[in-house]
Amino acid sequence: MTSHYFNPDPDTPHKTATIDLVLPDLHLTLTTDRGVFSPDRIDLGTRILLETAPPPPQHGTLLDIGCGYGPIALTMAKRAPDATVLGLDVNNRALALARTNATAHALTNTRFRHITPDATPTPDQEPDTPQLLTGPFAAIWSNPPIRVGKPILHTLLRTWLGRLAPGAHAHLVVHKNLGADSLQRWLDTNNHPATRIATRAGYRILRTTNNT
Structure with a gap:
């Protein structure tokens, strides 16, 4: 049996591999596995986000919603070494990979946390992540899990965008x-007016701001 990448514990047989994330300012070799999002290559949408978004804030807590094996979170951590980067995902296999990849690149300013499909955090062994979860977040970068369906997606975004x-x-x-x-x-109709800042290969980069 195969599992969706948004299953908490995918039962897809393991087949680890490494892929390279090469950007103008960094090169990360990442371990991946079956049962996670885009295990064979860096997703094009993720790449476009990393090539398009402005530099992240250099301080504070930065958030990646749906972090997978870590390409977005680790890029933020590399670009903002004095910030703390929090990656959230429902997939425990992906979170284990993200932690492995962070360790491999000595990115000690990262934390990764499991959340349930309704966006509720679950107990975690990293002692400082409970405080990080409440925000406020200095930035959020995300390739959100669209395929989970609108109700779950909207709950995720409503929860975490509200903590910007x-x-x-x-x-x-x-x-x-x-x-x-x-x-x-x-x-736009849920208190997070969005602007499209880039379009490429069919992908939209949307930016929303907490104006409160």
Whole structure:
């Protein structure tokens, strides 16, 4: 049996591999496995987000919603070594890989936390992550898990976007064929007005700001 990448404990047989994330300013070799999101290559949407988003804040807590094996969270950690980066995911296999990849690159400013599909954090062995979860977050970068369905996706975004620091930005990447435009309309009508800052290969980069 195979599992979706948003299953907490995928039963897909393991087959680990390594892939390279090469950006103009960094090169990370990442361990991946079956049963996680985009295990064979860096997802194009993720790459476009990492090539498009402005530099992250250099201090505070930065958040990656749906971190998978870590390409977004680890890029933020590399670009903002004095910040703390929190990665959240429902998939325990992906979280284990993210921790492995952070250790491999000596990115000690990262924390990874399991959440349930309804966005509720679960107990974790990292002692300082409970305090990090409440925010406020200095930035959010995310390739959100669109395929979980709108109710769960909207709960995730409503929960975590609401914890942005005043004036802070979230950058989300979504393909137009997976509902980028409808998601932008939803954000606009749910107290998170969004601006499309880039379009490439069918992907939209949406930016929303906490203006409270």
